[in-house]
Amino acid sequence: MLSRRILLAGVLQGAAWAAWAREPGYRIIGWDALLPAGWDPWAEFSAGGVDLRQLPDDDPRARAALARLRRVWDQAPTNAALDGALVRLPGYVVPLEQTAQGLRELLLVPHYGACIHTPPPPANQIVHVRLDTPARSVGTMDTVWISGRLQVARSETSEAVSGWKLAGQRVERYTGTPSTTGLR
Structure with a gap:
């Protein structure tokens, strides 16, 4: 964390x-x-079955995950x-x-x-x-x-x-x- x-x-x-x-x-x-108490910056990314660490940077799933991460983190409480x-x-x-x-x-x-x-x-x-x-x-x-x-x-x-x-x-x-x- x-x-x-x-x-x-x-x-x-x-x-x-x-x-x-x-x-x-x-x-x-x-x-x-x-x-805030209990907030986990990775909570929304732990499910889904895809290990993002294994994806190459040019994989569309990696780009989509990064865009999602930015949206979630930009709204962090x-x-x-x-x-x-x-x-x-x-x-x-x-x-x-x-x-x-x-x-x-x-x-x-x-x-x-x-x-x-x-x-x-x-x-x-x-x-x-x-x-x-x-x-x-x-x-x-x-x-x-x-x-x-x-x-x-x-x-x-x-x-x-x-x-x-x-x-x-x-x-x-x-x-x-x-x-x-x-x-x-």
Whole structure:
């Protein structure tokens, strides 16, 4: 399942993290928190008797299955309990809008290459971020922590369909533990 690719796998330790995590109002979450309880991204594809892994890419059944996967994943349900929450989430950057002042808009994704070299993950695993202040020195597939208010909001960009919107208030390099100063 997708949870095996979580970026946060046991790295949130130490005094620096503890101080940062105690900032009032913000909650550190991992990618699994974005999923509704019991949702299985593969449920609709486990039946049918055809082993999709054995099909060549040019097989019409493989193309049909990929199109079906995109439809299902683009409509992936979100965890409504997080709507409006102040959160901190680590992930990889997929730039959308770069200005002379820095990166202004991006997709935050849970694993390297998502939306760039591989098909996008389900929409509930993609966060569309609009930064309050443009971030300098942040580029494609950089790992970052982003803090802000999370909202359930489906949107479609040139790269993917996202199930979340985040008004980004702070961006900082991912080092395993969040620091007390943001990257700008």
